[in-house]
Amino acid sequence: MPARPLPVNAIRLDVPTLKQRHKSNFLPRNTYLKPDTKTLKDFKSFGSGSVSLAPRYAPGIALIELRNAEKKNAMSPKMMVDLTRAVGDLETLCKDTEDEKEGSDLVGVVLCGEGGDLCSGFDLSSTPPTKAFHPSFSTQMSTLMHQTLHRLRRLPLITLASISGHAIGGGAELALSCDYRLISPHTRLKFVQIGMGVTPGWGGGVYLQSHLRHGKVLEILGTGRSLGAEELRRLELAEVVDGEKICVREAGVEFLRKFTHDAQGNLRPAHVVREMKRLVSAASGVGTEEEWEMLEKERESFVRLWGQWANRQAVEKFVGTGKGERNNL
Numbered sequence: 001m002p003a004r005p006l007p008v009n010a011i012r013l014d015v016p017t018l019k020q021r022h023k024s025n026f027l028p029r030n031t032y033l034k035p036d037t038k039t040l041k042d043f044k045s046f047g048s049g050s051v052s053l054a055p056r057y058a059p060g061i062a063l064i065e066l067r068n069a070e071k072k073n074a075m076s077p078k079m080m081v082d083l084t085r086a087v088g089d090l091e092t093l094c095k096d097t098e099d100e101k102e103g104s105d106l107v108g109v110v111l112c113g114e115g116g117d118l119c120s121g122f123d124l125s126s127t128p129p130t131k132a133f134h135p136s137f138s139t140q141m142s143t144l145m146h147q148t149l150h151r152l153r154r155l156p157l158i159t160l161a162s163i164s165g166h167a168i169g170g171g172a173e174l175a176l177s178c179d180y181r182l183i184s185p186h187t188r189l190k191f192v193q194i195g196m197g198v199t200p201g202w203g204g205g206v207y208l209q210s211h212l213r214h215g216k217v218l219e220i221l222g223t224g225r226s227l228g229a230e231e232l233r234r235l236e237l238a239e240v241v242d243g244e245k246i247c248v249r250e251a252g253v254e255f256l257r258k259f260t261h262d263a264q265g266n267l268r269p270a271h272v273v274r275e276m277k278r279l280v281s282a283a284s285g286v287g288t289e290e291e292w293e294m295l296e297k298e299r300e301s302f303v304r305l306w307g308q309w310a311n312r313q314a315v316e317k318f319v320g321t322g323k324g325e326r327n328n329l
């Protein structure tokens with residue numbers, strides 16, 4: 001028997017008001033993602049370096065830059081607070097623009113580090129051992145960084161880590177929290193955590209799992225070996241730009257241009273691109289509460305291991321001699 005068409009009045013088109021739309025769909029400020037004020041206060045004056053945000057670096061594109069070049073952009077507690085603020089500012093910008101009639105042109109964000117290295121993980125010499133190995137420190141650091149990278153991942157913006165040098169430890173985790181990684185033939189990405197006596201502490205284990213099969217993830221995390229450009233390309237973890245040395249800012253902007261402009265060079269409607277990002281994220285479980293639940297497990301492991309003998313030995317070796325994991329690269 002042919003299917004009978006539905007009566008017209010059975011099809012209800014509920015067009016949500018702007019207010020309802022915000023409520024259901026737009027970056028709810030979930031309490032689990034709210035940074036702890038005590039941690040922000042504690043961390044903001046610890047260590048050197050900075051993280052800057054240029055919200056309108058290029059048409060439709062913001063730029064976040066890590067600046068601690070003499071330490072390969074290692075992330076001090078102060079920089080963690082700066083990064084949290086930058087991500088918060090981007091959330092606000094996206095939110096504000098939803099209220100505007102015209103909307104804004106913000107579509108993507110490039111993350112990079114001064115001098116081309118993205119980040120060499122936690123700044124191991126920023127914090128005295130009495131503080132760094134205090135049980136509360138690992139909880140504070142990993143909670144803040146988990147929240148911040150997860151919020152970065154949930155942004156309705158296309159995120160790109162642009163790297164011409166190293167992304168090591170937490171730096172690899174930062175890179176993996178982005179939608180894309182743009183690298184040079186010289187880029188090295190290394191989940192060095194096993195050699196530091198810990199598991200990933202900023203969310204990178206879960207993020208790597210979203211790209212690769214179980215056995216591969218285990219091999220990369222369990223050996224801590226260095227991944228070069230060719231392998232990263234083959235694993236579809238990164239896009240490689242040819243050239244001796246890439247300018248990370250400009251290469252990043254160029255890469256995102258296909259999202260900001262159409263083939264005729266006209267700006268795309270940014271609110272549609274942002275909605276597209278939300279849709280793809282939701283469909284693939286990126287930045288969802290389910291992903292956050294997995295991250296909680298990762299954080300528990302890290303907190304358990306940080307400060308134990310294997311970790312202390314590795315950190316002390318690096319800080320004492322400056323010759324830690326780097327020799328194994």
Ligand SMILES: CC[C@@H](C(=O)O)C(=O)SCCNC(=O)CCNC(=O)[C@H](O)C(C)(C)COP(=O)(O)OP(=O)(O)OC[C@H]1O[C@@H](n2cnc3c(N)ncnc32)[C@H](O)[C@@H]1OP(=O)(O)O
Binds near residue numbers: 071072121124170322
């Ligand atoms: C808590 C989070 C946890 C995680 O979840 O992963 C971490 O991030 S723990 C930290 C993990 N990171 C590391 O262990 C990286 C250690 N660094 C290296 O392996 C190498 O420095 C490098 C990044 C591969 C670069 O090697 P190379 O090009 O040979 O330069 P140098 O080694 O000479 O480095 C220059 C300079 O920078 C200092 N440096 C580098 N990384 C850090 C760091 N993470 N913390 C503090 N300082 C760092 C290094 O000591 C050199 O200083 P000087 O000797 O004074 O020039």
